[in-house]
Amino acid sequence: MRVTIVGAGIAGLSTAWSLAKLGHDITLIEQGSIPNPLAASGDRTRMIRRAYGDADGYARTMAEAFDSWDLLWNDLGVSHYANCGVLGISQFAGDDAEQFRAGLDRMQFEYEQLAPQDAAQRYPFLDPTTFRYAYLDQDGGALFSERIARDMKAWLKMRGADIRTHTKVLSVDPHTACVRIDDDSIVRADRLVITAGAWTLQLFPALAETLMTFRNVVAYVEPPADLEDAWANAPAIVDIGGSSGGYALPPLDGIGLKFGAGIHKVHALDPDADRIATHGEGNSVRRLFAPPFSRIGDYTVSEVKSCMYTFTADSRFFSKRIGNTLVVSACSGHGYKFGAAIGRRVAQALDTDDDVMLARWLRAETA
Secondary structure (H helix, E strand, O other): OOEEEEEEOOHHHHHHHHHOOHHHHEEOOOOOOOOOOOOOOOOOEEEOOOOOOOOHHHHHHHHHHHHHHHHHHHHOOOOOEOOOEEEEEEOOOOHHHHHHHHHHHHHHHHHHHHOHHHHHOOOOEEEEOOOOOOEEOEEEEEHHHHHHHHHHHHHHHHHHHHHHOOOEEEEEEOOOEEEEEOOOOOEEEOOOEEEOOHHHHOOHHHHHOOEEEEEEEEEEEEHHHHHHHHOOOEEEEEEEEOOOOEEOOOEEEEEEEEEEEEHHHHEEEEEEOOOOOOOOHHHHHHHHHOOOOOOOHHOOOEEEEEEEEEEEOOOEEEEEEEOEEEEEEOOOOOHHHHHHHHHHHHHHHHHHOOOOHHHHHHHOOOO
């Protein structure tokens, strides 16, 4: 079967990887480079964690996610995963960090709970007067997303995939599985998969009733010199507590300390607009981390990167069959960690035409 995939973020790359293993003929079209720094799957590191708050369906699916990444590492011959553990920090009762911990309890996942003083002794960048407790899950950490994309591209090329970078798709005929690209030529296939992230609505504007695009930024920061060793041995931080939705990825293998926060995202209509961070955006993100971090004013913002994400109203993943085309939006701010598993499931759906099962899996529905 000839399959054209539009969008080479982690969902598109993983779908191509899975279909190639099944023997299908793959054309992968990406409007930028691979990796594309402007894509939702861009950036250098992304978090993978078992803590999922009240989304128990996704928490259960994490076992499949980890297994699928292991299959990918076997094929690539290298692992791009740092199992540094994941820390949650609760500032007040019922905050997001506490909900993440409650989810770990329901799933009967083991973790270590830490009193404030014990947590601050282990992680000296914390201010123990500002939070109620912390907890450490040893399973989880960071995925090196840029390295994953580069190696997957090389793996696909070695297996004969037709990879077209810096190629813009102008229009799609979902029923004939044809796309018109920016040189006005037509790429034809038996099946078409759209994994275009924030650009999906440019090809399928009618999906705006379901999909929304948001802009966010992440800040790379340099800690004060006396805290560099503490951060070098720190886990990923799923939530700093409070109301910011703040998270952090520690410096790993030459990649800097990264701060991000859900509260910072804003609705965006054009995924190509406002991609350069404005003055002060990085410092706005940095300031969200005190509390629970001490001496936040001593941290220096070194780089700010903008991100575009496609969300659904309930933050679940989305798929829709239109003719011979399958549109998949597996983001909603938490899609990357499932990337390898998503590709395997999409490939399976194309082989079996079982759209219902794919949609249920993407939505993490158990019944």
